[in-house]
Amino acid sequence: MRSSRVIAAVLCGFLLIPVSAQGQSEFDYRGYLELDNRFSVPGKTEPAGISSTRFLRSDATARVTAAVGEDDVQGVLDLALVFTGFPQTDNLNDLMIRERVDPFRLESDALYIEILDMLPGLDMRLGRQILHWGSADQFNPTNVVNAYDYEDPLKFGAAVANEMLVLKYTAPISVFSDSTTIFDDLAIEVAAVPIFRPGQLPASALAAFNDSSLFDQVVDSPSLRDLKGVQDLFLNSGGTVAYDVDVNNPEPDFANAQVGTRLSWTLLGTDMGIMYYRGFEDTPRAEDIRATGLNVPQNIDINDEEALLPVVEGLVATRSNGVTDDGEGAIPTDVKLSYPRVQVLGADLSTSLDFMGGVGLWGEFAMTFHEDLYRYIDVGLGPVLEQEAEAGHYWKLTTGFDYSLTSWWYFNAQYIRGFVDEFGAPNLGDYVLAGSEFKMFSETVALLLFSILDLEELSAVIYPELFMRLWRNTEVSVGAFAFLGEPDTKFGSRLTGPNTVFIKGRYSF
C-alpha cells in the first residue's frame, strides 16, 4: 500500500508536467468522482450464517484520464483511486494500519505513448492499454488480447489493462462512390504482450472452492465427481476441509509471450475483420488437486455409501481427536490453478442496414484451439491423472442488432453462444440478451432495462437502472441486478453473486 502511494504521487507529478513545463503541448483531461453503494436483497439462496440483506459494496472512486501531446504524438494516463469502504481489520495490528482500517486500491486502464504515422500509415502504441477487437456489443469472442475484469458485474465486458506493443498499418487505399464506401480502411494490426495478466475474478468465485454445495456446478469429470461424493459424506459426518488454492501463472518466458494480429477493412459499407491470437485463456482451471489424510482403503467401493460411511466416520473421529500422523482438524486440500494455452481464430463484421431503416447489425465468431488438458488428482482414493479435455477446438458466436424505434426508445438484442467465462466445447451455453433504453424529459431521465436469458437452463438476469441527470454534470442512478433460476443453474447459482440493489452518484469534470 505504501508503494501504491508513491506510484500515485509520481503519476500525479506526470499529470502536472505538461501544464507547467510544456505549455506548447495540447493537454486534455476528463474524470469523475463516483460513489457506488450496493445491497443484497433476498431471493437467492445464501450459505448458512450469511445475511441475505447486507451491504455489498461501498466504493468511492476518483478517476482522471489525461492526454498530452503534439501533432501525431501523445501520451495517455488513466488513474483511479478507489476507497473500498469495508475495513480489513482482523487483528490488533491491523487497527494500527491505515490501509487496513480504510482500504483503497489504484486502477489504471491506460498509460501509453502513441505515435501516428511513425512511417507513412504506420501507428504505434506502446505501454499499458486495453486493446478492443470485435464488433459485437460487449460480448466479444474475438476480444482476447486483454483479460476480462469480472470484479464488478455491473461493468460487464470490462478488461484489465496490460503492457503491450501495438503496431497498426493502414493502407492508403480508398474507393468511394457518391453515397457509400466501396473499399476503405484496409489495416493490419499486430499486438505483442510480453507478460500474461490474468482476468480478475469476482468475490463470489471463492465459493467454487469453499462451498461444497456448489461443487456439482463446477466439477466436470468422473474423478472429481467421485471426490465430491466422498467429500459430501465426510462433510455430512461432521468433517471439515480446508482448501488452499494456488495459481500457476505462465512464466515470463519468451515462449509465453502473447501475440495477436487483426486484418480489417470496409467493403461496400460493411466493416469486416479477421484475427488470430496465440496466448492463454484468461480464466483459470484446476490442474492439480491433492488432499492429505483422506485415505480410503482400496477394497472400499467409493460409490457404495454404506461401505464408505464407517471409513469416513472413523476419519472424522481420528481427525477430531488428533490421534494420527495425518494431523487433526480440517483435511488440507491443495488446488493448483493454471491457464490453458490457446490459439484463437476469429472474424467479425458490422454494418448499417439502410434498407431497413438503418438497423445496426453485427456478428462475431471465434474458434478457440487448445491442447490436451490433464488434471492430477490425489485425494486418498488412489492418484489419478485424468484427461480433462482432448486437444481440440470450440467456437463462440455473438450476433445481434440495435435500432431506435423512436427518438426516445432504443432497442438492442443479441444471441450469444458461449458466455465469456465458458471454456471447452461441452461447457458452452446459449443465451439471448435483449433490452431497451427509454429517454424522458429532454434526456434528463433515462430508464435502462436489460435481461440475459440462458436458453438451456432457463435462468436469467434482469437489470433495470434509472438514470437522473437533473443537476449540472451530475448523474444519479438507482437499479437492481436480479437473478432468476434454480440454484443449480447458470444465473440462479450463488457463484454469480446475490440479488443486488444499487445507488450510484457521479460528478464528471
Add this chain to the structure above:
Amino acid sequence: MVHVERIDKMKSMNIVLLGCLLSLTGLGSSFAEDDPALKDLLGNAQALLEETDKRHNSFDDQTIRVAMTIEGGTADGTTIETTTHTKGKNQRAVRMHAPANLKGMGVVVKSRDEIYVRLPDSRKVRRVGSHAKRQTFMGTTWNFDDMSMIWLAPDFTAKQIEETETHIVLELDRKESVDLQYKKVIVHVDRKHIMIDHIAYYDDAGDHMKTQIRKELKTSDNGGGTYYDVVMKDEKSGAVTRTKVLREKVNSGLKDKMFGRRWLSRGP
C-alpha cells in the same frame, strides 16, 4: 452480469447526431443592396438554392466550436459544447467538450450511413447504425436530419413562393429517394448575402415541426461568413435550443486522416 456501457452507447447515439453539425457558413458581405449575383438567379429557384449551398459551404475545410444551450424545460441551461471538423461534402469529425460526462466522446461521419463513435469510458470505437438518426440530441431540439441538411439542393426541389424587399422565400420539396423526415422546408434567402437565415420544417402530414432562425452573420477568414447565433424552436413543445459559435477556422489544411477511426482513438 450484464453490463453497462449501455448508457455510453446511448450517449454515442446522441453525438452521432452532431456528426453533420451545423454548417452555418456562407459569404460575408456588407452590401446594403441585393447581392449582384441575385439578379441572374431570380426566377430560377433551384439555381438560387444551389447558390445558397455554395455560400454556406464556401470552404475547403472548416473547424468550428459551438455551444448549444437548452432554454426552458427540465434541461434548462444545459450546454453542449463541441468542435466539428469538416472537409468536403461528406467528411466530418466531432469532439465533445461539454457536458463533462461526454468529454472524450467523438464521432466520425464518412457518409450519412457510415458513422463511427468513440465511447469515452472504454475508449472503444464502434460502428453505429444509421437508425441513430431518429434520436434527439442530448435533449436539444436538434436531430440528425436537422444537422445533416447542409447541402439542400441535392435533396430538395425548390420553387419560389414569395419575394419581399429583404428576402426570397423558397418552398423546398423533398426528392423521392431522399431519406429525410421533412417533406417540405420553407427557407428565407437573404437578398444581401444570398444566404438562408430562416428555415421552417414540415413533416409528411404537413405539420409545422420546427423553425430555425440564424443571426449574427460574421465574415470568415476566407471571406465567407458564418451565422454566430442560431435558434432552433420545436413548434410542438415550444422548446428552444440556442447555438452560439465560439470560434471558427476555415481552410487550415485539415488532413484526411482526421476523418477516420485512427483519429477517433486519440485523446483522453
